Amino acid sequence: MKRREFLTATGAGLAASTVxxxxxxxxxxxxKWRLTASWPKSLDTxxxxxxxxxxxVAEMTDNRFQIQPFAAGEIVPGLQVLDAxxxxxxxxxxxxxxxxxxxxxxxxxxTSLPFGLNTRQHLSWMLFDGGMAMLNDLLGExxxxxxxxxxxxxxxxxxxxxxxxxxxxFKGLKFRIxxxxxxxxxxxGGVPQQIAGGDIxxxxxxxxxxxxxxxxxxxxxxxxxxxxxKYYYYPGWWEGTGQGHNIVNIPKWNALPKHYQAILxxxxxxxxxxxxxxxxxxxxxxxxxxxxxxxxxRPFPQEVLETCYKAANEIYADLSQTNKHFGxxxxxxxxYRGDSLMWMQVAELSFDSFMMRMRTRV
Numbered sequence: 540m541k542r543r544e545f546l547t548a549t550g551a552g553l554a555a556s557t558v559x560x561x562x563x564x565x566x567x568x569x570x571k572w573r574l575t576a577s578w579p580k581s582l583d584t585x586x587x588x589x590x591x592x593x594x595x596v597a598e599m600t601d602n603r604f605q606i607q608p609f610a611a612g613e614i615v616p617g618l619q620v621l622d623a624x625x626x627x628x629x630x631x632x633x634x635x636x637x638x639x640x641x642x643x644x645x646x647x648x649x650t651s652l653p654f655g656l657n658t659r660q661h662l663s664w665m666l667f668d669g670g671m672a673m674l675n676d677l678l679g680e681x682x683x684x685x686x687x688x689x690x691x692x693x694x695x696x697x698x699x700x701x702x703x704x705x706x707x708x709f710k711g712l713k714f715r716i717x718x719x720x721x722x723x724x725x726x727x728g729g730v731p732q733q734i735a736g737g738d739i740x741x742x743x744x745x746x747x748x749x750x751x752x753x754x755x756x757x758x759x760x761x762x763x764x765x766x767x768x769k770y771y772y773y774p775g776w777w778e779g780t781g782q783g784h785n786i787v788n789i790p791k792w793n794a795l796p797k798h799y800q801a802i803l804x805x806x807x808x809x810x811x812x813x814x815x816x817x818x819x820x821x822x823x824x825x826x827x828x829x830x831x832x833x834x835x836x837r838p839f840p841q842e843v844l845e846t847c848y849k850a851a852n853e854i855y856a857d858l859s860q861t862n863k864h865f866g867x868x869x870x871x872x873x874x875y876r877g878d879s880l881m882w883m884q885v886a887e888l889s890f891d892s893f894m895m896r897m898r899t900r901v
Contacts, residue, residue, distance in 0.1 A: 566796060572606045572630035574785075577617040577638065579737040580610045582758055584821070585783070588689040588814040589633045592785065595806035604799055606631070617735035624786050625682045631787040633688065636674070637718025638733070642681070645864035647719035648872065649674050649685065649784055653777035653851050656876060658690045658815060660883075661780045664875045673871065677864045683786045686807040689814025691781030692822075696772035696839055697752030698743070698764040703772060703839065706846050715739055715751035720777030726850040736762065743767045754781060755818065756825035765834045772837050776844060783814070 574593065578585040589608040596604050609629075611617030620632035621639050636649025648655075648670070656664060665671040665687055678685045697716070701708065710728040714721075721731025732748050736758075742748045744767045751768070752775060753759050765771070785807050792800065830836060859866035 566798070567600060567603045568796070570604045570795075570799070572604075572791070573614070574606050574608045575611075575614045575620055575623050575629045575632045576608060577611055577620050577632075577634040577735070579612070579617075581761055582736065583761075584757065584814055584817050585689065585691075585754075586610055587817075588783070588810050591813050592633070592688065592806050592810040595809050596802060599802045599806060600799070604802065608633075611735060611737060617737070618733070621681060621683065621786065624788050627788055627790070629788075630791045631785060633783060633785050635717065635781065636678075636685070636784055636786075637720075640719040640722075643677060643862070643864060644719055644722070644858055645677055645862060645868055648865075648868040650718060650782050651778040651780050652869070652872060653720045653723055654779075654848050655872060656779055656879070658692050658780040658782075660876065660879045661782055662687065662690070662811070663879070664872060665782075668875045669871060670868070670875075673864070673868050678786065679789065682789050684789050684792045685784045685786050686804055687782060688785045688807040688810045689783045690811060691754050691778075691783075692815060692818050694775035694778040694781050695752065695755050695759065696775045697750055698759070698768035699750040699770040699772060700768045701749075702770055702837065703843060705840060705842055709843070712750060713748045715742065715748050716777065717752070718777075722854055723777070723847055723851045726854065727846055740764065740767070752777075755822050756829055757818065757821040760825045760829055765829050765832060769833060769835050770837055771829065771834045772839055774839070776839070776847060785810075 574589060576586055576589045578589070580586050586608070593606040593608050596606055614629060615623045617634075618638050620634040621636075621642075623629050624632045637647040637651065639646045647653075651661070655661070661670075665674070671685070671687065675685055697714070703709070706727060709724070712724075712729045713732055714724055714729050715732045715734045716724055717733065721733060724731045732742070734742055734748070734751075736753060739748075739751045739753060740762050743751050743764060751764060753762060753764070759765070759771075785803070787803070795803070826836075855865075855869055859869050
């Protein structure tokens with residue numbers, strides 16, 4: 540290349556770089572947000588998922604979009620995350636939507652409908668059968684936009700001071716149970732209590748409550764429930780999954796560049812994989828440790844499951860007539876569940892059942 544051509548080409552390159560740099564800066568603005576969570580720091584999978592999410596957003600934006608996570612109680616109590624995001628106290632939060640069933644019982648569909656879906660079914664329904672769009676219609680009434688993030692998988696039925704042998708044992712039972720499922724416990728004679736995770740142990744220890752459910756072996760072990768209530772029941776029929784959500788203040792969401800919105804969505808989905816994968820890894824050894832320490836594992840009697848199932852469907856039928864969001868979400872979920880269960884019975888259940896039988900022969 541001749542010297543004049545080289546200088547011309549170099550000059551053009553420099554000119555292009557001076558144009559490109561401001562354009563990049565404009566497309567990648569520096570933003571700092573706060574995220575408030577419903578979880579204490581001791582829960583290193585649920586709260587750890589929040590930390591993982593914030594780190595992913597920073598990595599994907601070369602640290603230009605920074606989100607600082609705060610545990611329950613550091614900005615607002617764990618059960619007030621929706622309110623904090625709605626009124627703009629923080630830009631976003633991480634929570635279980637069923638905590639807000641008192642505002643609208645349809646929020647239960649965001650986390651888990653009792654006797655509803657398992658984790659894979661729930662994610663499929665939200666992403667591909669319109670479930671998330673309907674949930675965002677509901678969230679929009681509270682100035683929030685939701686994105687599904689980590690799920691716990693199927694949960695346990697909780698810790699009880701005394702054995703549950705029949706429905707009579709539920710009469711007057713003061714039971715800490717999350718979200719909408721308390722309406723079913725009340726219908727069958729129990730006394731539901733909604734208490735944030737960090738406050739459950741002292742209530743159980745003092746006898747303020749008779750039983751408590753939280754998540755599963757790993758988190759339950761961390762919170763120490765086996766020390767004050769030895770009977771550990773399964774399954775948690777009210778949570779075939781435990782779906783969490785990131786919720787974002789709508790004006791803050793709308794003000795983001797489109798690619799930042801896409802990054803929040805992508806990082807939330809990455810967090811689903813991280814949280815759910817970790818729970819499936821840490822729960823088996825935690826269950827072994829709990830049993831070795833004296834926990835007594837028990838299945839709920841069939842009578843309990845069937846009675847609660849009947850009560851649940853009676854409540855759903857009534858709410859579907861009086862609450863437009865509930866009716867629409869329930870019709871959608873029930874329709875999807877029918878075909879999904881048929882398919883899972885053919886492939887997933889047969890494979891899982893065989894492998895579980897063979898496990899005892901190895």
